[in-house]
Amino acid sequence: MVFPPLDSPQWHRPLRAFAFGMAAVRWTILSAVLFVTYIGIGALAHDTHFSLAWALLATLLVWAGPAQIILISTLASGASVVQSAIAVTVSAIRLFPMVVAVLPMMRTPETKRRQLVLVAHFTAVTLWVECYRFLPHVPRERRIAFVHGLGSGLALIGLVATAIGYELAANLTQTLGAAILLLTPLAFLFSTARNSRELADGLALGLGLALYPLASLLDSGLDILISGVAAGTIAFAVHKWREGP
């Protein structure tokens, strides 16, 4: 990771800061995780008979791997629009605290809210994690331009991977197709486990895995929602109990 010093004249031009941000995708292992995840999403979209353009548009406009997977798999399994929308929106709740945490890092007293709309759109787990790492090396008044570049670079990776995964699933043997679809649960599980620094998050991950098979016995169409709220609430209760009064 090599950035010019904070007071360097190289930071004077916003376009240059944008370019630094875009180039910064090289310095994160999460770019590879993102690539692998979107290969899986592209393959999933193919195997559930969505068009390639639909899959690309979803990557561009939704820009959240879990939401895209939930959207594709619920629609493909015959859930109603309302059921899909509820499952997607519940999975997206986690974006709220991420946006809340990311924005103060680049806000200045002069910043207008509309200048942060695109930053909010790009915010997802990868950008959230990398902002903590990169932004201390970026002058505050250039951070929005930098994050626009970083977000664009990551989105480009996601779009290319979606297309590659889609085409691979269309042309590969069944075994290799299965290997690509297996990338998604593996990449999500390990990247989430790596980001679960607090007990509540680790517990929520383990309990969420364990409770889903039970909830799916209910066959309610909202199984993910039911197991998620139950497991998350138990994890939160344990966290409070450990914290003491």
Add this chain to the structure above:
Amino acid sequence: MSDFFGDWHALLLLLVAGVIPNQIWRMLGLWLGSGLDEGSDLLVWVKAVATAILAGVIAEILVHPPGALASVPGLLRYGAVVVGFIVFVLTRRSIFAGVVSGEFLMLAGKWWLG
């Protein structure tokens, strides 16, 4: 053109069931976020529920596998994840090592079963 995008119905589904329910939380974060404390109980709970929902998504793909993944026997799917996770822990949380070893076990098992 309609072949390229699929039908308009699919695009409408994307907007109504995907884009809007997802983006609403980002925009709420943008509009309401400045007054919230990151360590507040509400946000800790929200984060735990969101993590558990993600875990549910992972479990769903493994328990009810889509497309080509359904051709892999259940025990092999679960085994690949368990072995991948063990390697992930042993390598001090290397995502790459975990993914590669999980994939390797699945492919080796499938080859062995014929």
